[in-house]
Amino acid sequence: MTTARLQLTGISKRFAATAALADVSLELLAGEIHALVGENGAGKSTLVKVIAGVHQPDAGEIRLDGELITVPNPAAARERGIAVVHQEPRLFPDLSVAENIFLIAPPTDRFHTISWGEMRRRAAELFEQLDVRIDVAAPVRGLSMADQQLIEIAKALAIEARVLILDEPTASLSSHEVERLFTIVRRTSERGVAVLFVSHRLDEVFELCDRATVFRDGRYVTTAPTSELTTASLVRFMVGREVSLFPKEATTVGAPILEVRNLSDASGFRDVSFTVRAGEILGLAGLVGAGRTEIARVLFGIEPRTAGEVLLDGRPVEFRSPSEALRAGVAYVPEDRHQDGLVLDFSITNNITLPILGRLFPRLFLRARTEVEVATQFSERLRVRMTGVDQAVKALSGGNQQKVVIAKWLAARPRVLILDEPTRGVDIGAKVEVHRIVSELAASGLAIIMISSDLPEVLAMSDRILVLHEGRISEEIPRADATEERVMFAATGQRVQAPAGTGASSVH
Amino acid sequence: MTASSQSPARPAVRLGALARWETLLVILLVGLIAAGARMSPFFISGGNFANLTSSVMEIAIMALPMTLVIIMADIDLSVESMVGLAGAVLGTLVVAGVPLPLAIPVVLAVGALGGLLNGLLVTRAGLPSLVVTLGTLALFRGLANVLLGPTVISVWPDWFTSFGFGTIDGSPIPFTLVVFLVLVVVFWAVAHATWIGRQVFAIGKNAAASRYSGVRVNSMRNWMFVITGMIASLAGIILVARFSSARNDNGTGMTLTVVTVVLLGGVDINGGKGSIPGVVLAVFVLALLQNILRLAGVSSEFQGIAVGLLLVFSVIVPQLARQTRGAVDRARRSRRPPAGPIASGEVTA
Incomplete structure (x- = not known):
């Protein structure tokens, strides 16, 4: 067996009293597309941040092509050939595509000034390899989310990445954009890059990935070839029970x-x-x-x-x-919970009663007990996991926040x-x-x-x-x-x- | 995850009870009273109390609706010009022979109309209230100038002027303070005990989510501007009564003081946070401060500096407090890990 491209062993990371990662391991092979799956809070993004140099692990070791390394900061990760594509592309909208790609190390001529022609030529070359048509001289502003992600991938190719991490890249893409992204990811891995694909969407994991590693509650659960997994077995590993x-x-x-x-x-x-x-x-x-x-x-x-x-x-x-x-x-549970669905600073009670205040209190004056009764009734019916109805909704997990949004509308009948x-x-x-x-x-x-x-x-x-x-x-x-x-x-x-x-x- | 988000919150809550903004204001008030009492034997006297309160009542009255406006993440800069316009309309009507009891409701209606103009420009045209009311600040003052020109109207019935600076018989309580206190009760109840107040805070915290929750956001904002305009015209009437004169420059510079009082009262300039009791306390802090500066013989120019400093102070201190709290939390978090291995053994076991 060959040496793994990236080998993480015994990684632990604590935040205050919480163990975000407890003794987890992960092995990425060159040329493989490897899925990292788990529920929210399973430790996926913490691990990505450890690899990318954003967080320092409290324990454990990282080996790149067999060599023990530390990644003190994101720049160090980049130098070692570790590239991360985030869910939301982080590009400079007013710079051109080519400028974004060569932001860190632009090609220079002998006077140490930026060689613009060379930069554009090399950028165009990268997109040619990806078989993508894009105007490298155009500013990034106005490009679709999908195109922006491809630019992030091109950036990874530009530094000749050995490891490419894709953190929930498909969340805001339409399905044909997803298809195009997958084609490009496959092409990238064929060049010997080890790809780590973090996703919620299990169908994508099966379509794209060779192997999958499952985390649960900050712990390593299993690694298996996707051909030996089914949706049901994967879900069972993720939640730890039959659903x-x-x-x-x-x-x-x-x-x-x-x-x-x-x-x-x-x-x-x-x-x-x-x-x-x-x-x-x-x-x-x-x-x-x-x-x-x-x-x-x-x-x-x-x-x-x-x-x-x-x-x-x-x-x-x-x-x-x-x-x-x-x-x-008519009630509407909006797409964007944080922006349109909830007043995050308000308590569960105040969110649930907001649409029905006039109905509950026709004489204008609030009665705390009535509000708490209504909020308790509906949040218990939806099994919102909370310390109490006076808890601020911003302290809840995404799923529980969504339940509060629905509870709010149920109360409005x-x-x-x-x-x-x-x-x-x-x-x-x-x-x-x-x-x-x-x-x-x-x-x-x-x-x-x-x-x-x-x-x-x-x-x-x-x-x-x-x-x-x-x-x-x-x-x-x-x-x-x-x-x-x-x-x-x-x-x-x-x-x-x-x-x-x-x-x-x-x-x- | 839950533990990490809760542990910083716990000390903040404990600190919060001690370091509530209102508590700070009470301490400030007591300090000012002590300083004033030491400075002059006349400080603690009924006459001085009547004097120092009635001198800020226009500002105090306007600070109440302004509190709700700022909590809703809007602002109304035009109030000082509405004070001038109200005086100008009142003066013009009285000179034309309209009896005061008839002219006063007309002036209040003008105030409400001016507020409606602000509200419609903000909600219908979708313009930022800062820009809209900066425009009407000039517009209302311009109208006052057109109505009065350089004329000063100083002939007013006795009952009207004694309402402006008189006190309730045998007590040091100015009539205007009674007006203010009645309004305090109304605004206090609306802001903190009714669902209208709840919606005001919801709008300030997240206007989009409020709208999606069936709150009639624009209608609420509109009404709040109408009320602010009307209260500003009431302040204009009181100012005319107190000085027995309607001039085109009545109220100039008051907006700054009103906003200062509101922010000093602990209202967040970004909306969503604040309280009427805090603003009431801030009104008296301002009144005492002005009174003490005057007793100390500080010129009115320097008093202006004091108001400016107060404004900066009341914006900076909460900001600093937030940053300090953040830094303390970070320090606490980074101190944790050394204890980690032992704790982790317990947790994972």
């Missing part, structure tokens, strides 16, 4: 609650029609930018519509603000609940719980619209799936006929040759 992924309950679908007819907005979507019934979960699938969130924003009164009508219980409605939508019984990426950035255990909650809500008679980029989630949770492509409905797929391929085809604007009689939707 059934999506506990969707059977529901009795009732009367139509929300009808949308030929709805359009200024730019996001056109001529969209659908109906959601009581007890039904309607999945909204599509690529990022297909118009899914825009539909939700119009239904919730945040943006105005330009054409079409919306009927709630058969009556036409037009909301000019979220407060009007709420009063009519809506008829229609719109969920926008309800499990993004939430660990698997909490994800399962969110699914259980959503499923229970549908069973209790709510009409639910669920926007999600997580295909397995959409397939498992939805009674029907509406696929959007460039602002239009490209297909409506009933639960029984839904497959990942079919949704993906529709999302990219193509259609699977469906067996006669199925799939042809009547809503157009």
Whole structure:
């Protein structure tokens, strides 16, 4: 067996009283793509920061090609050929692509001035190797997230990286951008680079990676070739117990609650029609930018519509603000929890009662006991893990924060609940719980619209799936006929040759 | 993870009880009273109390709505010009023969309208309140200039002027202080005991999340500007009564003092934090400080410097406190690891 490209042994790292990493080991081989998986708080990002020189380990050793090294700071990591691509690309928006790539060590001529022509030529060469067309003289500002990530990878190639770490690189990419990224990552690993791929998305782990290492609660659990793993076994390693992924309950679908007819907005979507019934979960699938969130924003009164009508219980409605939508019984769990979903400095109680203050206290004056009762009732129903309802929501984990957002809307007793990426950035255990909650809500008679980029989630949770492509409905797929391929085809604007009689939707 | 985020919070809470901003202000107040009593035998007297309180009542009254405006992460710089415009409108109406009891509601309506203009420009046109009210600061003052020109209107009914500087019979309590105290009770209740106040704080902390939670953010901001404008015109009326004169430059420079009092009262200039009791304490700190400087024979120019320093002080101190707390936490964290191996043995066992 050859020496590992990067060998971490017995790494420990403590923050105050918490052991973020306890005696973990990891081995990366040259030319391999290695997945690092685990729930939030499992220690993945701490390990990445140790390798990248951001954190110093309290114990353990790091070997690069057999040589014992220390990584005192990020610059040292770079010098040793360790490159990190972060979830959010960290580029200088006003500098050109080429300048960003050669920021640290620009090619110079004999007068020690920067040789711009040489810089651009070498940058273009790098992208040629990646088989990517990009204008290296253009400023980074305005490039897509996907392109910016490719620049980060090009930066890694420029320093002739021996180890490339990708930290949740696909979180904000659409699926064809993900495909392109994977192609490039494969090409990079073929050049002998050891790639560490940190991800939440298990399907990507199986598609891209040769081996996977699982961490749980800061400890090493196992390493195995992905060919010997299944989603179920991987999840079991991650959470340490058996979980059934999506506990969707059977529901009795009732009367139509929300009808949308030929709805359009200024730019996001056109001529969209659908109906959601009581007890039904309607999945909204599509690529990022297909118009899914825009539909939700119009239904919730945040943006105005330009054409079409919306009927709630058969009556036409037009909301000019979220407060009007709420009063009519439409609630929206926004995509960005921190920005739009919660007042982070407020307690769980104050967040949960915020939408219903007027209803709880018609005579203006607050009563602490009433508020605590309501908050306790709903946070316990959703099993929010907390020290008490007076805890600030910023101290909660992502999954528990999401439960507080949902609890907030349950307290408002809506008829229609719109969920926008309800499990993004939430660990698997909490994800399962969110699914259980959503499923229970549908069973209790709510009409639910669920926007999600997580295909397995959409397939498992939805009674029907509406696929959007460039602002239009490209297909409506009933639960029984839904497959990942079919949704993906529709999302990219193509259609699977469906067996006669199925799939042809009547809503157009 | 939870342990690391909680352990720094615990000492902060313990410190917080001791070092609450309001406690600091009370200590400051006591110190000022002690200093004043030592400086002059007249300091602790009913007459001086009436004098020192009534001299800041316009500022005190305006500081109440300004507190809510700043908690909502807005600001209203135009209040001092509304004071001038209110006096100008009042003077013009009275000169034209309109009886005062009729003119006063008209002036209050003008104040509300001016506030509405601020509010609409901020919420409908989506402009920053700092810029909008900087504009109306000039606009309202300009209107006052147009209405009055260089004329000074100084003929007022006795009942009106004695309301301005008189005290309740047989006590050192100015009538204006009564007005202020009534407003304090109202604003205190609204800010800290009603859901309107809760929404005000929510907007200041996160306007987007508040809107998504059904809070009518723009309508609330709009109303707050209307109320601020109206209270500023009330302050304008009081100022005319106190000096028995309506001039086009009434109230010039007051905005700075109002904002100083609010920030000294512990309100966060970035919004989301603050309290009415804190601002009330700050009002009296300011009144005492001005009074003591005057007793010490410090010229009004230098008193201006004192207000400026107070403003800087009240912004810097909380900032320093935050930084110190952060540094203490960091030091505490970095001191932990040496004890780590033993502790880790226990934890992992």
